[in-house]
C-alpha cells in the first residue's frame with residue numbers, strides 16, 4: 001500500500017511581496033503558490049530579478065510577505081510573533097549563501113557553534129554538535145582554521161555545517177556554487193546529495209543548469225511568478241572522487257534536541273525518494 005501523504009513541509013498560497021521605494025512599488029512576487037514535501041530536492045531558476053531570492057527570503061522566514069499564506073509544517077507564519085517566528089526558523093531552517101557569510105576571524109568551530117549558542121544549547125554539547133557537523137561535511141580536521149586559512153569550497157562547507165548543525169528540516173541555498181569553480185562546486189553538490197539522501201529537504205536557487213540538473217524538481221520563475229514546475233530525473237555527478245563526507249561512521253550521531261519534530265539525519269539513510 002502506498003504511504004499516506006505526509007503533511008507538507010512548506011505550503012505557500014498566493015504569496016505576494018511588494019517593495020516600496022519612495023513612490024515606486026516593486027512587485028517582486030505576484031501570487032506564488034507552492035507546496036514542498038519533506039525530503040524533496042528542489043531547484044529554483046529564472047532570470048535575474050524574477051523574484052528567486054525574494055521567495056527564498058519568504059520561505060526562510062527572513063522577511064514577511066505583503067499578502068498570501070505561508071505555512072511551515074502547518075503553522076501559519078503570519079500568525080506568529082517575533083519570538084515564535086525566530087524559534088520556528090532556528091528549528092526548521094538552515095541557510096547557505098553565495099558568499100558564505102562567515103565571520104572573518106572566527107575558527108570553523110566557532111562559526112558552527114554560534115547558532116547553537118543562540119539556541120541556548122550548553123557549551124559542552126555545542127562543541128560536540130559543531131564537531132559532528134564539521135565532520136559530516138568533511139572538515140573534521142579543519143576545526144581550528146579561520147576562513148582565510150580555508151579554500152573557497154571549504155569555506156562553503158563550513159557554512160553548510162553551520163546551516164545543518166541545528167538539524168533543520170530544510171536547507172535553503174541561494175547560489176551556493178556561484179562563487180566557486182566548477183570542480184569545487186561539484187564537491188558542494190555531492191555534499192548536498194549526501195544530505196538529501198539522509199532526509200534533508202533542499203531548496204537551491206541557481207543560474208547554473210548543471211546545479212539545477214541535480215535536483216529532482218525544477219521551478220522556473222519569471223516576473224514574480226512561477227511559470228513552470230517540473231519533476232525531473234536528476235543528472236549524475238561528474239566523475240570526480242567523492243569528498244570524504246562522513247555520514248554515520250566517524251562521528252557520533254548528533255544528539256537530538258529535546259521536543260524537536262524534525263528528521264534525525266542519521267536514521268533516514270536513503271529514505272528520500
Ligand SMILES: Nc1ncnc2c1ncn2[C@@H]1O[C@H](COP(=O)(O)OP(=O)(O)OP(=O)(O)O)[C@@H](O)[C@H]1O
Pocket residue numbers: 019020021026027028046047048049050051052053054055
Ligand atoms: N529590498 C528590496 N527593495 C526593493 N526592491 C527589491 C528588494 N529586493 C529585491 N527587490 C526587487 O525585487 C525584484 C526581485 O528581486 P530578487 O532579488 O528576488 O531577484 P532574483 O531572482 O533573486 O535575481 P538574481 O538572479 O539577480 O539574484 C527585483 O526587481 C529587485 O530589484
Ligand SMILES: [Mg+2]
Pocket residue numbers: 052053054
Ligand atoms: Mg537572487
